Amino acid sequence: MHITDILVTGEPIIYGAMVSMALGGLAILFVLTYFKKWGWLWREWLTSVDHKKIGVMYILSALLMLFRGGVDAMMMRVQLAFPDLGFLNSQHYNEIFTTHGTIMIIFMAMPFLIGLMNIIVPLQIGARDFAFPYLNALSFWSFFFGMALFNISFVIGGSPDAGWTSYTPLSGAAMSPGPGQNFYLMGLQLSGIGTLATGINLMVTILKMRAPGMKLFHMPIFTWSTLVTCFIIVFAFPILTVALALLTIDRIFGSQFFTLTGEGLPMMWANLFWMWGHPEVYIVILPAFGIFSEVISTFAKKRLFGYNVMVWSMIVIALLSFLVWVHHFFTMGAGAFVNSVFSVSTMLIAVPTGVKIFNWLATLYKSKIEFTVPMLWSLAFIPSFILGGVTGVMLGMAAADYQFHNSYFLIAHFHYVLIAGTVFACFAGLVFWYPKMFGHKMNERLGRWAFWLFFFGFHVCFFPQYFLGLDGMPRRLFITNVAEWLPLNVISTVGAAGMALGFVVFVYNVYYSFRYSERETTGDSWNGNGRTLEWATTTPVPYYNFATVPYVDEIDPYVRMKEEGKTTFEEDKVKPIHMPSYTGQPFIFMALLGLASFGLIFEWMYLAVFGLIGGVVMMIRRSFDYDDGYYVSVEEIKETEKKARGL
Amino acid sequence: MNHVIGFILSLVMTLVAAWAAIQSDLPVTWVIIGIMILALLQAGVQLFMFMHVTEASSGNGHVPWNMMFHGFALAGIVVAGSLFVMSFGHDHGDHGDMGDMQQQEEQHSEDHNGH
Numbered sequence: 185m186h187i188t189d190i191l192v193t194g195e196p197i198i199y200g201a202m203v204s205m206a207l208g209g210l211a212i213l214f215v216l217t218y219f220k221k222w223g224w225l226w227r228e229w230l231t232s233v234d235h236k237k238i239g240v241m242y243i244l245s246a247l248l249m250l251f252r253g254g255v256d257a258m259m260m261r262v263q264l265a266f267p268d269l270g271f272l273n274s275q276h277y278n279e280i281f282t283t284h285g286t287i288m289i290i291f292m293a294m295p296f297l298i299g300l301m302n303i304i305v306p307l308q309i310g311a312r313d314f315a316f317p318y319l320n321a322l323s324f325w326s327f328f329f330g331m332a333l334f335n336i337s338f339v340i341g342g343s344p345d346a347g348w349t350s351y352t353p354l355s356g357a358a359m360s361p362g363p364g365q366n367f368y369l370m371g372l373q374l375s376g377i378g379t380l381a382t383g384i385n386l387m388v389t390i391l392k393m394r395a396p397g398m399k400l401f402h403m404p405i406f407t408w409s410t411l412v413t414c415f416i417i418v419f420a421f422p423i424l425t426v427a428l429a430l431l432t433i434d435r436i437f438g439s440q441f442f443t444l445t446g447e448g449l450p451m452m453w454a455n456l457f458w459m460w461g462h463p464e465v466y467i468v469i470l471p472a473f474g475i476f477s478e479v480i481s482t483f484a485k486k487r488l489f490g491y492n493v494m495v496w497s498m499i500v501i502a503l504l505s506f507l508v509w510v511h512h513f514f515t516m517g518a519g520a521f522v523n524s525v526f527s528v529s530t531m532l533i534a535v536p537t538g539v540k541i542f543n544w545l546a547t548l549y550k551s552k553i554e555f556t557v558p559m560l561w562s563l564a565f566i567p568s569f570i571l572g573g574v575t576g577v578m579l580g581m582a583a584a585d586y587q588f589h590n591s592y593f594l595i596a597h598f599h600y601v602l603i604a605g606t607v608f609a610c611f612a613g614l615v616f617w618y619p620k621m622f623g624h625k626m627n628e629r630l631g632r633w634a635f636w637l638f639f640f641g642f643h644v645c646f647f648p649q650y651f652l653g654l655d656g657m658p659r660r661l662f663i664t665n666v667a668e669w670l671p672l673n674v675i676s677t678v679g680a681a682g683m684a685l686g687f688v689v690f691v692y693n694v695y696y697s698f699r700y701s702e703r704e705t706t707g708d709s710w711n712g713n714g715r716t717l718e719w720a721t722t723t724p725v726p727y728y729n730f731a732t733v734p735y736v737d738e739i740d741p742y743v744r745m746k747e748e749g750k751t752t753f754e755e756d757k758v759k760p761i762h763m764p765s766y767t768g769q770p771f772i773f774m775a776l777l778g779l780a781s782f783g784l785i786f787e788w789m790y791l792a793v794f795g796l797i798g799g800v801v802m803m804i805r806r807s808f809d810y811d812d813g814y815y816v817s818v819e820e821i822k823e824t825e826k827k828a829r830g831l
Numbered sequence: 832m833n834h835v836i837g838f839i840l841s842l843v844m845t846l847v848a849a850w851a852a853i854q855s856d857l858p859v860t861w862v863i864i865g866i867m868i869l870a871l872l873q874a875g876v877q878l879f880m881f882m883h884v885t886e887a888s889s890g891n892g893h894v895p896w897n898m899m900f901h902g903f904a905l906a907g908i909v910v911a912g913s914l915f916v917m918s919f920g921h922d923h924g925d926h927g928d929m930g931d932m933q934q935q936e937e938q939h940s941e942d943h944n945g946h
Binding site: 415419423449451452455456459506507509510516517518519522525 | 917
């Protein structure tokens with residue numbers, strides 16, 4: 185076989201990407217070798233089971249994917265604003281909207297939030313790590329290799345091009361031959377292992393490892409949102425796993441679950457996909473709600489209004505999320521009764537969501553708001569998200585949906601909920617907890633620039649798309665040189681450029697803050713406004729998190745702790761702390777499964793079998809692993825704490 | 832020990848099911864019934880040998896009733912929901928989708944027998 189058989193050739197943009205990827209890769213190799221950092225990389229990061237480090241790796245990967253998905257988006261916007269330029273051909277356009285959607289949902293939004301959960305949830309409940317630290321590392325590496333697999337598709341073998349929903353029969357072997365769709369299937373399957381494992385892991389951590397005295401209804405709201413999200417993950421992801429497996433068997437081994445021939449049921453794919461897909465959008469929005477709740481109550485300097493109702497509305501949203509999936513394909517042709525049932529259940533979701541919105545407003549009411557950068561993101565979220573929510577109710581009406589379906593109205597709607605909800609929350613959460621992760625805050629002035637650029641860019645980009653949709657512009661359309669669509673498309677592209685600029689300022693801010701920001705001296709970084717246990721730890725957080733775990737029997741325990749002068753270091757109560765050992769197994773295990781997936785993608789069965797056997801060997805190896813971790817001595821804890829607290 | 836037996840049992844049952852579908856000459860109905868029974872046994876092995884159903888000592892604290900209930904509820908939604916949706920709500924004739932799926936299965940095993 186010749187190398188050009190699997191490399192994508194003939195596209196100048198892709199050649200450019202190949203060269204820049206090769207140069208970037210070489211640069212990283214060079215820097216690591218030159219500064220002799222290989223050992224450091226392996227010992228401190230690749231083998232780490234520390235939830236804080238794994239969280240940082242999740243967030244770095246997610247930012248990288250935000251860049252990749254963003255570049256895809258910009259290329260689409262350029263094509264749509266200048267349709268006569270011939271910037272992209274139709275095949276390339278199809279590939280780009282597919283990878284944009286898949287990457288933004290699976291490899292950006294979820295890992296970003298899971299990264300924040302990784303770092304913050306154990307700190308919020310007074311735990312020293314996850315319930316299963318080894319499994320947590322395994323989750324990260326399965327996501328990482330799934331992501332890597334999906335991302336190499338555009339230089340090796342060709343990207344998937346059937347949309348992020350990958351509807352059959354289009355995505356079946358008959359109509360999409362070649363490895364492209366296999367990259368989608370295996371990339372999602374591999375990273376799905378990690379998501380499911382994280383769901384179980386966090387669920388057990390939250391249910392079993394809370395600080396003494398902390399009841400479920402004492403938990404911080406972000407931890408609550410994580411718990412509810414974990415339930416959705418555990419129940420929704422198996423559906424995706426099965427659907428992906430069936431389609432993989434269809435494509436690689438010639439079965440006919442979703443084909444047009446052999447009495448397959450192509451619409452069954454849409455049905456199964458959205459049975460997972462709708463809960464999935466709540467997987468990425470509920471943690472966002474949790475982050476906004478934390479930020480708003482911190483900077484309104486009040487307890488969150490209606491804490492219990494906030495929790496119950498999340499639980500109700502989670503339940504309803506499993507009962508609305510058909511609203512994604514009202515136009516499939518089901519009868520009025522089927523559509524009506526799902527139309528009603530869809531509109532019901534607006535009720536608990538509305539409750540949450542009013543609770544946030546009530547928290548802000550008559551409070552002394554401090555306009556920090558995370559608070560700006562959170563305040564901007566409320567009106568922007570409502571625009572998305574209200575248009576969602578419009579789309580939820582089955583009869584009206586026949587008009588809106590697959591038009592830019594839909595595109596505008598889901599970008600309004602996903603960007604104003606999830607992406608704003610990712611930025612808010614990252615800036616908010618940044619000092620906990622890295623020991624310094626992000627620069628406020630640059631942060632405000634990033635925020636305003638992104639915020640205005642977002643509205644300028646997506647608001648016109650509602651009207652493009654009403655003017656009849658369909659999604660996923662490559663040729664758009666229709667005179668009446670052009671002006672709005674140009675405006676939209678200008679907005680997209682604003683968002684890109686905001687992202688660039690944000691990334692520059694990471695560098696700028698690393699160089700110039702003042703280092704944190706206390707753990708309570710936001711002018712002493714912290715309310716929950718993560719602010720009670722020192723900055724940087726010691727690897728064992730809490731020297732002594734405080735007794736908690738209320739919401740926002742750190743407020744009272746500060747009044748009473750208590751800390752997480754009570755010298756006479758320090759005991760040796762049991763910690764897990766670092767291990768390279770998860771990395772190797774998932775690298776082997778990544779190899780197996782790569783083999784399956786190209787249907788190189790020997791490689792696939794080799795990788796799978798390797799995976800089984802790693803599982804056997806793990807079964808006979810008797811490493812129970814180690815104990816941190818009392819002296820070391822005291823020394824670390826005294827140094828960090830300046831005692 | 833329990834775990835080792837359970838592990839071997841579940842492997843054996845999986846292999847038997849695969850054999851029944853791919854290699855055996857049994858009639859399709861029997862293959863389906865056989866796989867169903869094996870699936871139930873498989874679930875039993877998981878629950879009794881791995882998942883603490885028999886551990887009453889901690890006041891049933893480890894018994895996953897809660898998750899089992901949720902699991903059944905979800906399975907109900909997936910199966911009933913799919914049947915409801917894929918019936919399209921206006922095709923109550925004799926050739927509903929269950930029939931289609933069965934035919935598909937039949938054709939499948941015939942294909943395999945052919946090899």
